[in-house]
Amino acid sequence: GAGVSQSPSNKVTEKGKDVELRCDPISGHTALYWYRQRLGQGLEFLIYFQGNSAPDKSGLPSDRFSAERTGESVSTLTIQRTQQEDSAVYLCASSLRRRRGGLDEQFFGPGTRLTVL
């Protein structure tokens, strides 16, 4: 089946504009994660959705960042009033389920490369 897809693959925007990034997880995956990766760095956790539970937003760097997920499908990550430091690759991942004691591999999308001029 299809893997995790993200759109757009590249986004160039001007400082101060809002951007929306989209993630389509693997069908049936109840858990969805957003990460940010700055150039030459590892991934930073941003937010995580699991089923109908309240999302874990502990990694969002500021209130300019928000994310939504419709049921167990598409998620959008919105960055308002973008700043140059927001430039990074934004990666989405999904996993089958999140359960205590379970070990679920995360499947990553190709990412969206955001450049803020």
Next chain:
Amino acid sequence: SQQGEEDPQALSIQEGENATMNCSYKTSINNLQWYRQNSGRGLVHLILIRSNEREKHSGRLRVTLDTSKKSSSLLITASRAADTASYFCATDAGGTSYGKLTFGQGTILTVHP
């Protein structure tokens, strides 16, 4: 501070040689995972080792975990040019943080044909 920190930051070897990458972390974990990333985009899951395991194999990959030293190593045997990529370790603390991975900054592996 980074939970997972890999060393070396960069490793350059010849095809056929073995490559060893190390990862250290600071807090207790439920499991530790290794990922590969090509060309700075999507990550591919390689292997997961639980906190109560000491060693795990998958094809040419061998992962060890020493929870007393809070460290792990990834060994790639008989490397190939196609193994050229960045390799990241990621820790899962479990509990209420289960599933939330903390990544290190990665090791850039270059395998010369």
